[in-house]
Amino acid sequence: MANETTFKAGLEDVIANTSEICFVDGKEGRLIYQGYDVHDLVNGGSSFEDVVYLLWHGKLPTKSELDAFSKELASQRELPEEVLKFLYTIPKNANAMAVLRTAVSNLGLYDKDDGDESIEANVRKATRLVAQVPTIVTSFERIRQGLEPIQSDPSLSAAASFFYQLRGEKPNEFEERAFNTALILHADHELNASTFSARVTAGTLSDMYSAITSAIGTLKGPLHGGANEQVMRMLLEIGDEDKAQGWIKDALDHKRKIMGFGHRVYRTEDPRATHLRRLSKEAGELKGETKWFQMSQTIEQYVKETKGLNPNVDFYSASTYYAMGIATHLFTPIFACSRISGWTAHVLEQYKNNRLIRPRAEYVGKVDQKYVPLNKR
Numbered sequence: 001m002a003n004e005t006t007f008k009a010g011l012e013d014v015i016a017n018t019s020e021i022c023f024v025d026g027k028e029g030r031l032i033y034q035g036y037d038v039h040d041l042v043n044g045g046s047s048f049e050d051v052v053y054l055l056w057h058g059k060l061p062t063k064s065e066l067d068a069f070s071k072e073l074a075s076q077r078e079l080p081e082e083v084l085k086f087l088y089t090i091p092k093n094a095n096a097m098a099v100l101r102t103a104v105s106n107l108g109l110y111d112k113d114d115g116d117e118s119i120e121a122n123v124r125k126a127t128r129l130v131a132q133v134p135t136i137v138t139s140f141e142r143i144r145q146g147l148e149p150i151q152s153d154p155s156l157s158a159a160a161s162f163f164y165q166l167r168g169e170k171p172n173e174f175e176e177r178a179f180n181t182a183l184i185l186h187a188d189h190e191l192n193a194s195t196f197s198a199r200v201t202a203g204t205l206s207d208m209y210s211a212i213t214s215a216i217g218t219l220k221g222p223l224h225g226g227a228n229e230q231v232m233r234m235l236l237e238i239g240d241e242d243k244a245q246g247w248i249k250d251a252l253d254h255k256r257k258i259m260g261f262g263h264r265v266y267r268t269e270d271p272r273a274t275h276l277r278r279l280s281k282e283a284g285e286l287k288g289e290t291k292w293f294q295m296s297q298t299i300e301q302y303v304k305e306t307k308g309l310n311p312n313v314d315f316y317s318a319s320t321y322y323a324m325g326i327a328t329h330l331f332t333p334i335f336a337c338s339r340i341s342g343w344t345a346h347v348l349e350q351y352k353n354n355r356l357i358r359p360r361a362e363y364v365g366k367v368d369q370k371y372v373p374l375n376k377r
């Protein structure tokens with residue numbers, strides 16, 4: 001039996017590995033990628049591609065490195081024919097995260113580098129994954145609606161390409177800028193549950209696609225990435241700003257969690273929420289419908305006052321995406337379109353310095369049971 005003093009429910013504050021990729025300073029409310037504050041990356045005008053390069057290579061690319069990397073990513077967006085065909089066989093009402101999880105697993109079967117576990121091959125797999133996860137999400141969404149998937153335009157940025165592949169139209173300036181910011185903000189977050197899943201799978205020296213499939217299944221849950229969809233469903237259910245306070249009070253009185261609030265690490269404002277709050281306001285104003293932003297503000301104030309809880313990344317991303325006309329069931333897959341960069345960075349780091357991840361459980365079951373043969377039970 002493991003020493004019971006070592007047990008921490010939910011592994012809270014347990015250090016499970018070292019990492020150079022990301023630091024979450026929960027006390028100060030800071031998020032750092034490879035030494036760079038996420039505020040500087042957003043305010044300094046980084047592209048998502050810039051950040052993916054940073055997460056993987058530990059340095060910001062030069063202009064020519066970024067151009068080459070962006071071109072490489074854009075050239076890999078098309079799905080293998082077999083995977084595209086597979087998307088047509090999926091039930092149209094399937095959960096979009098379940099589709100993504102299954103399609104990424106399927107994608108691994110057709111990767112040219114399948115079976116090659118060299119660093120170079122794994123970087124190539126990571127590149128394809130970052131390029132193709134959005135294509136899976138947008139293609140299935142179109143197939144679901146009875147439309148044909150759209151071939152990507154390699155001249156577009158990752159942010160613009162998502163809209164183009166989803167709608168067949170390029171985004172406006174705000175949509176591209178806001179989506180690029182959202183992609184940067186969701187890119188990595190240290191040892192969150194889905195990244196931990198990916199690292200546990202990679203730690204057995206299983207392949208990149210298996211690790212990412214584990215991660216997608218973990219992100220799907222409403223206590224993690226799935227919360228952004230639940231936030232929007234909550235706002236829609238409340239329906240009117242005047243009803244927000246009463247609805248939240250009732251939920252809290254019944255000990256229900258308010259989606260999009262609270263965090264295992266942050267004890268202050270989640271730095272990503274600061275940007276997303278601003279984007280939610282801007283998106284609402286551009287659409288001429290600020291009701292969801294205003295309702296979110298009312299909820300934030302009430303939950304802060306009554307429970308002392310801050311909004312996390314999922315709270316204001318919901319009303320931002322909604323104002324941009326994105327369907328609610330795509331919110332968590334969009335999270336995955338960004339987090340795939342962090343997951344792959346962590347899987348590459350795990351392979352570089354691997355040790356099997358295998359914690360202990362504190363045994364609290366029965367002991368010394370007397371065996372009874374079947375005919376005597």
Ligand SMILES: CC(=O)SCCNC(=O)CCNC(=O)[C@H](O)C(C)(C)COP(=O)(O)OP(=O)(O)OC[C@H]1O[C@@H](n2cnc3c(N)ncnc32)[C@H](O)[C@@H]1OP(=O)(O)O
Nearest residue numbers: 222223224225227256257258259260261262263264312314
């Ligand atoms: C991208 C992400 O994954 S960000 C997180 C997304 N998830 C959500 O938004 C779901 C809602 N939030 C939560 O469920 C939690 O805050 C989590 C899962 C994020 C963190 O969970 P934990 O660190 O395990 O905190 P835990 O659930 O133990 O909460 C501690 C206390 O705060 C309360 N609390 C925490 N979050 C909330 C919430 N959103 N609404 C109401 N109460 C809450 C708990 O009820 C608990 O109260 P108690 O001590 O009186 O029982």
Ligand SMILES: O=C([O-])CC(=O)C(=O)O
Nearest residue numbers: 188189191192193264313
């Ligand atoms: O870090 C966490 O536990 C959850 C989170 O905010 C994320 O994955 O972005």
